[in-house]
Amino acid sequence: MSITTKPSSEFFTNSYAIASAKPTTEIIDFRPLNPEDFQAFRAIRLEALSGPDAKYFGASYEKESAQPDASWIERCRQTTEKALFGAFLSDQVVGVMAATKSDKHERTVLWGSVYLRPQHRNRHVAERLYQMRQQWSEARGLFDRAIFFIREGNERSTAIHVKNGAKVIGREEMDFADCSRGTALWFEKKLTAHGIT
Ligand SMILES: CC(C)(COP(=O)(O)OP(=O)(O)OC[C@H]1O[C@@H](n2cnc3c(N)ncnc32)[C@H](O)[C@@H]1OP(=O)(O)O)[C@@H](O)C(=O)NCCC(=O)NCCS
Numbered sequence: 001m002s003i004t005t006k007p008s009s010e011f012f013t014n015s016y017a018i019a020s021a022k023p024t025t026e027i028i029d030f031r032p033l034n035p036e037d038f039q040a041f042r043a044i045r046l047e048a049l050s051g052p053d054a055k056y057f058g059a060s061y062e063k064e065s066a067q068p069d070a071s072w073i074e075r076c077r078q079t080t081e082k083a084l085f086g087a088f089l090s091d092q093v094v095g096v097m098a099a100t101k102s103d104k105h106e107r108t109v110l111w112g113s114v115y116l117r118p119q120h121r122n123r124h125v126a127e128r129l130y131q132m133r134q135q136w137s138e139a140r141g142l143f144d145r146a147i148f149f150i151r152e153g154n155e156r157s158t159a160i161h162v163k164n165g166a167k168v169i170g171r172e173e174m175d176f177a178d179c180s181r182g183t184a185l186w187f188e189k190k191l192t193a194h195g196i197t
Pocket residue numbers: 053056057114115116117120121122123124125126127128130131134149150151154156157159160163164196
């Protein structure tokens with residue numbers, strides 16, 4: 001598998017050609033979501049909350065699936081304090097993750113909503129999204145750190161974030177989207193003002 005970068009004129013918007021075992025090369029585009037993406041976002045988010053990986057999400061499928069269009073549109077709207085980042089194959093969203101200013105902590109951004117469709121995993125597609133989210137968080141100048149939780153036992157997600165320098169700062173019992181109760185480990189990633197550490 002190889003990834004080549006195409007030149008991009010727009011900050012935070014990139015395309016990568018991913019050569020796979022399939023006969024054609026897939027072009028994956030990476031960019032923040034906008035309100036026009038709300039139906040695609042709703043589809044992938046509800047897939048995440050109802051599929052085999054629901055055990056990793058501290059959210060409720062019932063509550064989110066009942067939200068009106070306006071709520072999904074608002075979630076897709078980028079501001080200086082929040083953004084959703086997407087990986088797109090043609091016009092299909094294949095991966096998402098979120099960054100939102102914390103209401104509880106000073107100069108802190110909350111990272112979450114990480115989901116990549118299974119057929120696109122282990123090909124560094126999520127890596128591009130992680131990098132884009134961190135770059136966005138650092139470019140704000142508003143945040144000294146990111147915090148996020150990972151369910152205990154989610155080895156892939158834990159390994160990625162530990163490799164990126166995140167440290168465990170706490171534990172919390174919580175309900176997950178598959179209706180199980182379990183332990184979430186809270187992590188902190190220190191941010192710098194100048195790019196990815
Ligand atoms: C978690 C998930 C998005 C990871 O996707 P993935 O396809 O395994 O990840 P990728 O191959 O794109 O990228 C991971 C690699 O990029 C590296 N990477 C990620 N972020 C990076 C960063 N900011 N800088 C440098 N490298 C980074 C990782 O270390 C890893 O390297 P490795 O393959 O050598 O171990 C995917 O498994 C998933 O959707 N899981 C189900 C839902 C879930 O668990 N969500 C998280 C809840 S906390």
